[in-house]
Amino acid sequence: MSTDLQSSKKTDDENPLIAAAQGMSEGKQEAMRVTEDAREKVGREKSIGGKLFIGEFDKSKVMPFPMQSAEDKKIGDEFIAKLEAFLVKNLDPEEVDRTKEIPEIVLQGLGEMGIFAMKIPKEYGGLGLSQTNYNRVVMKVSSYCGATAGFFSAHQSIGVPQPLLMYGTEEQKKKYFPRFRKGEISAFALTEVDVGSDPARMEATCDLSSDGSHYILNGTKLWCTNGTIADVIVVMAKTKPKVIKGKERTQISAFILEMDSPGVEVTHRCEFMGLGGIYNGMIRFTNVKIPKENLIWEEGRGLAMALGTINVGRLTLPAACTGGAKQCLSIARRFGKSRHQWGQPIGQHEPGREKIAYIAATTFAMEALTYLTSAYADEHKMDIRIEAAMAKLFCTESLWKITDMTLQLRGGRGFETARSLRARGEEPFPVERAMRDCRINTILEGSSEIMKLFLAREAMDPHFVRLGALMSPKSSIGDKVTTAFKALLHYAVWLPKNMLFASSTDFEEAKELKPHFQFIEKASKKLAHSLFTSMMKYQAGLEKRQLILGRMMEIGTELFAIAAACSFALAKSKELNGDKTPIALANYFATISERRIQERFQLLKDNDDKETNALAKKVLADEMRWLEEGIIWIGKKE
Ligand SMILES: Cc1cc2nc3c(=O)[nH]c(=O)nc-3n(C[C@H](O)[C@H](O)[C@H](O)COP(=O)(O)OP(=O)(O)OC[C@H]3O[C@@H](n4cnc5c(N)ncnc54)[C@H](O)[C@@H]3O)c2cc1C
Incomplete structure (x- = not known):
């Protein structure tokens, strides 16, 4: 398949996703239209992550590993x-x-x-x-x-x-x-009480004054990190709607706002289970004047700006998680050797070894992803939205597991605060705090669920480009026939190629890690085939099959992590004068990751999704309220 496809960012009528959403509720259609409109256009080289979903493993994007100069x-x-x-x-x-x-x-x-x-x-x-x-x-x-x-x-x-x-x-x-x-601090205010993962519901408004000299901001923002101490913030709000083909279309715009402007009021400092020292707040804006020149980009591009910013901004989270994972590794290693129970160090009991091996190998993969995505960002060549999302998804989920394992390995000491440990003369390892601090990572800057939706949208894009007219109820018969004919020619070659789950590339330079690179090549073909057949099977309904899509996105993410870890291992081994320990880490990581991938492929065919959906629907329809009997009720009476 050609890899220089243009993005399928089109007008509402041409966009197959929006067209296919026409039977859905107004709110859902609007959410889809606003996010589709804000979707970044692909202007740079197609990324390695995106290619994995069309059956191509572009080894040139990982090998040799781009080590820091x-x-x-x-x-x-x-x-x-x-x-x-x-x-x-x-x-x-x-x-x-x-x-x-x-x-x-x-x-x-x-x-x-x-x-x-x-x-x-x-x-x-x-x-x-x-x-x-x-x-x-x-x-x-x-x-x-x-x-x-x-x-x-x-x-x-x-x-x-x-x-x-x-x-x-x-x-x-x-x-x-x-x-x-000079030390001034800023913040980013997108979230509102009713605006979490779905910005189309935004309520804050920013209207141009009657003389056109400034904007007037009204509304309330929630969970704004640094919001209680910031000097200046970026704030997103609705500006005058555009009328397109007789319909009002929501416009979200972004502004720079001085926090000492009249009408800005921090109404609450939020308190969380972790990250105790962050200055996160709720901010109310009442008729706040914003100079016209403080508009960022242009009217109506505020959400695109916010998503574009977060696409790069979320590269920080893999780094933050890797720092946390390395600290866990250090604690697990030291405690695993020094704490003796039942005649030997707890790290030497097999369950202890299993945890330590997982922590070490996964930390290595996280570091590889962090450095690889950082290098991509520094090169400014490739569109890295997919890789940033994969690295965010993988590293935030992995740190949670690593921290949990470290806590378990520490036993009661894992549950005890560092202050208490220090007070009674023990090593003040802060695993309890780390657990509270790291929990938010899978939620903010795009939750894991939203990352998978985002990846799925990008992964399916090449097929939407080719098959869009077939999926859109608004296409004419002529358009459908032309599209079907072109698609037939293309997929007649592409499909058989991706049904041979074989590796044809020479990975000689990968030495002992060669089988893992071959695995990536084979599995990416299988993934491409699975994605395409799911699209054909479920058509517009695939959007609702988030568990199926999620598994495929997890497979793509694991493949990217294996590629990063194995290539990093080769470079690191060279840097350490032939030390083989990086190879051992990558080898172990790839082995357990490949097992997870196989399990997910299996789950695509054989799963309990139908039963899961049915049971959850019953719970949400209050059919099992009796199960809640026996608790002390908290919150509003129902
Ligand atoms: C400590 C902290 C700091 C923050 N800092 C900032 C900040 O500086 N600036 C800012 O603007 N915001 C900030 N936020 C907000 C943060 O980005 C949001 O929490 C996040 O966007 C998720 O929104 P929500 O919590 O309202 O969850 P919701 O959108 O209500 O989602 C709840 C759950 O449903 C899932 N979900 C939602 N939609 C779907 C879907 N379509 N399919 C499947 N699952 C779905 C989510 O993944 C989540 O698990 C912060 C939040 C916290 C707690």
Whole structure:
């Protein structure tokens, strides 16, 4: 299949997804139309992740592994050494967790160091760090204090710097970037009480004043990280709807807002199970004036801007999770050797070994994904939305499992706070805090469920481009016949190619890891075939078969992780003068990942989805309320 296909971003009538949604509720149609409209157009090279879903494994995108250059590494090493010394001296993460405050001296020191201008180019007074170095900083800080990492990454990855880097005017960059070098803090305000994963329901409005000189913002934003202390934020709101073919279409726009503007009020600081020190709040806007020049990009492009920002911003989460995983590995290794029960170290009992092997190998794969996606971002060549989503999905889910395993290995000490452990003279390993801190990662910046939906939309895009007219009820008979004929010619070649689940590429350079690369090539063909046959089988109904789609997206994600881990192992082994331990880690990771992939392929054919749906429907229809008897009721009476 040709890989330089254009994205299927089309008008409503031409877009097969929107056309197919026409039987659905108004709300669902609007949600689909708004998100389809905000979908980024593919302008760069087709990505390795996207190709896996059409049966192609582009090894040139992973081999040789793009290791950080010595020059760039030196810049990162120097900054990180300074930062580490400062944090160890001035920041006690347990105190941050207890008091829910990051000390003023730390905020000030970080600002002076330039932490709020890390990715801002030098020409605007920033540090100009590469994505790789930025992610190394995130990894380091996350291994120590999740709240501090969350605080500066929310500013840098999704707050004002990132949207302005991507969509800002020269004037906006010149005005705001130098302020961040001086220590000012920003935030990103998209979420509302009724706007979580589905931004089409947005209620905040921003109307142009009658003289056209400024906008007027009204509404309330929820869970805005840094919102209670930010100097300036990016805020998304509805602007005047556009009338297209007689129908009103929601327009979401993005603005830079000074937090000291009259009418801005922080109404609540939110408190969470973890990340105690983040300054996250609910903000109310009442007739807030925003100068016209503070509009980012153009009217109606606010959601596209938000999604585009998060597409890059979410590269931070794999790094943050890798930092957490490395800390778990260190704790599991030390405790696994030193704690003796039943005649031997607990790490030497087989269940202990199983946990330690999983933690080590998965941490290695997470690091590989972090460095690979960082390198892609630094190269600026490839469209990396799919890889960023895969890395986010894989690393956030993996860290949760790793932390849980580490806690189990620590036994009662895993459940005890670091403060309590320290007070009675034991190693203050903060696994309990890590567990609370890392839980949010699978939810924010695109939950795991939304990541799979996003991946599915992108994975199916090449087929939508070819088969769109067949799926759209609005296409004429002529269009359908032409499309069917063209599709027949294409799929007559493509389908048989992807039914031979064989590897034809030479992976000699992969040496002992060669079988894993061959596995990726074979499995990607099988995946492409499964996706295509599911599309044919369920047609427009596939959108609702999220469990089927989810399994296929997990397979694609695992394949990408194997490719990253194996290629990283080859490069790392060379860097360590022929040390074979990276190969052992990649080999083990690929082996357990391949087993998960086989299980998911099996589940595509043989699953309990029908029963799952039926039972959940009964529960939601209140048919099993009797099962809740015996509890003390919490919340509103039903
Ligand atoms: C600590 C913290 C910090 C945050 N920081 C920010 C910030 O700085 N700025 C900001 O704007 N927002 C922020 N958020 C909001 C965060 O991005 C949202 O929580 C997230 O977008 C999910 O929205 P929701 O919680 O309303 O979940 P909902 O959208 O209500 O979803 C609830 C559940 O349903 C699932 N779900 C939803 N839709 C579907 C679907 N179509 N198919 C399958 N499953 C679905 C979700 O995956 C989730 O599991 C933060 C939240 C927290 C808790």
